[in-house]
Amino acid sequence: MNEITVDIAAPDDWHVHLRDDEMLDAVAPFTATTFRHAVIMPNLVPPVTSTAAAAAYRDRILAAAGPDARPDFTPMMVLYLNDQLDVADMLAGVADGVVFGAKYYPAGATTNSAAGGSSLLGHRATLEAMAAAGVPLLVHAESTDPAIDLFDREAHFIEHQLLPVVEQIPELRVTVEHISTRAGLDIVRDHRQVGGSITPHHLTCDRTDLLANGMRPHLYCKPVINSADERRAIAAAATSGDPSFFYGTDSAPHPLSAKEAAKVAAGIFNAPYALEVVAELFHELDALDRLEGFVSHHGADHYGVERSSATVRLTRRADDAVEPAESLVTADGTEVRIFGADAARRWTWEPLGMS
Numbered sequence: 001m002n003e004i005t006v007d008i009a010a011p012d013d014w015h016v017h018l019r020d021d022e023m024l025d026a027v028a029p030f031t032a033t034t035f036r037h038a039v040i041m042p043n044l045v046p047p048v049t050s051t052a053a054a055a056a057y058r059d060r061i062l063a064a065a066g067p068d069a070r071p072d073f074t075p076m077m078v079l080y081l082n083d084q085l086d087v088a089d090m091l092a093g094v095a096d097g098v099v100f101g102a103k104y105y106p107a108g109a110t111t112n113s114a115a116g117g118s119s120l121l122g123h124r125a126t127l128e129a130m131a132a133a134g135v136p137l138l139v140h141a142e143s144t145d146p147a148i149d150l151f152d153r154e155a156h157f158i159e160h161q162l163l164p165v166v167e168q169i170p171e172l173r174v175t176v177e178h179i180s181t182r183a184g185l186d187i188v189r190d191h192r193q194v195g196g197s198i199t200p201h202h203l204t205c206d207r208t209d210l211l212a213n214g215m216r217p218h219l220y221c222k223p224v225i226n227s228a229d230e231r232r233a234i235a236a237a238a239t240s241g242d243p244s245f246f247y248g249t250d251s252a253p254h255p256l257s258a259k260e261a262a263k264v265a266a267g268i269f270n271a272p273y274a275l276e277v278v279a280e281l282f283h284e285l286d287a288l289d290r291l292e293g294f295v296s297h298h299g300a301d302h303y304g305v306e307r308s309s310a311t312v313r314l315t316r317r318a319d320d321a322v323e324p325a326e327s328l329v330t331a332d333g334t335e336v337r338i339f340g341a342d343a344a345r346r347w348t349w350e351p352l353g354m355s
């Protein structure tokens with residue numbers, strides 16, 4: 001096997017959790033060296049619900065980005081959509097260039113979602129104001145109805161909560177985050193105003209990997225990784241060139257002690273090898289010519305952001321002799337497991353030109 005080289009425009013991460021304090025200091029440099037834009041999830045405790053809180057968090061992120069951050073690294077701040085969110089404050093934050101969008105979490109669906117909602121349409125006035133101002137709605141599309149099987153919860157939420165919003169407020173730009181099933185792919189394909197982010201782990205793993213050969217808590221995330229059929233459909237969508245699908249890593253670090261526990265925290269930390277994993281998948285599917293669209297162009301186009309003119313060069317080595325790190329330790333001694341080391345045995349990347 002010969003070496004393979006691919007040049008792409010600087011990539012963006014349209015969905016990432018950077019946390020705060022020592023964890024932020026440890027993880028932010030990976031995102032800041034890899035990605036131009038990073039859409040920052042607001043599920044801190046307490047959640048980021050005001051423009052002032054988002055601006056302060058952005059400053060902490062930039063301070064943690066580190067000396068090797070891309071010069072064009074830009075955290076794009078998102079407010080947590082709940083009853084605390086004040087529409088006038090959000091719109092002022094958007095006008096000031098602080099706030100990018102708002103994220104809806106069904107209460108109880110995932111990590112730090114206790115402050116979330118029980119009805120998306122219950123926020124109709126806010127959603128209409130967002131539609132009028134062109135502010136995107138980012139959605140964790142997962143039902144919390146205990147009667148619904150875990151693996152059907154994306155489809156259930158989409159049918160009962162998201163479709164009514166998309167149909168009744170068609171001017172609202174919507175992103176279905178971390179698509180895990182064909183139900184997520186379908187609502188994106190059926191509506192021009194709806195885009196979908198896709199993670200490295202939903203692209204490359206299925207529930208057999210998660211459960212069959214000893215339960216692997218480091219693959220546990222929400223929405224839970226689904227069947228092999230669903231994974232194949234997601235990978236086909238990402239590699240198809242369809243501009244409605246774009247990369248969002250959902251990198252979500254948790255301490256090892258929370259991942260290797262009787263009740264496992266949901267979230268996978270993939271930022272260190274986010275490009276390597278997706279490059280290897282596109283290589284396997286003979287789709288490296290579509291990688292740039294997925295990681296660098298489609299999200300920018302969906303959100304009306306200029307495409308990057310800087311270039312990143314990815315290289316697939318002829319051998320796999322490298323031993324990539326599989327965990328990191330924060331300044332306060334917390335260990336965090338890293339997803340994707342296998343792909344990092346093969347792939348490296350470097351920024352070529354900054355503009």
Ligand code: NCD
Nearest residue numbers: 017110111221222252266267
């Ligand atoms: C995320 C986290 O840890 O913050 N966890 C996850 O499993 N994806 C929250 C989220 O995006 O659902």
Ligand code: ZN
Nearest residue numbers: 017041250252
């Ligand atoms: Zn997330």
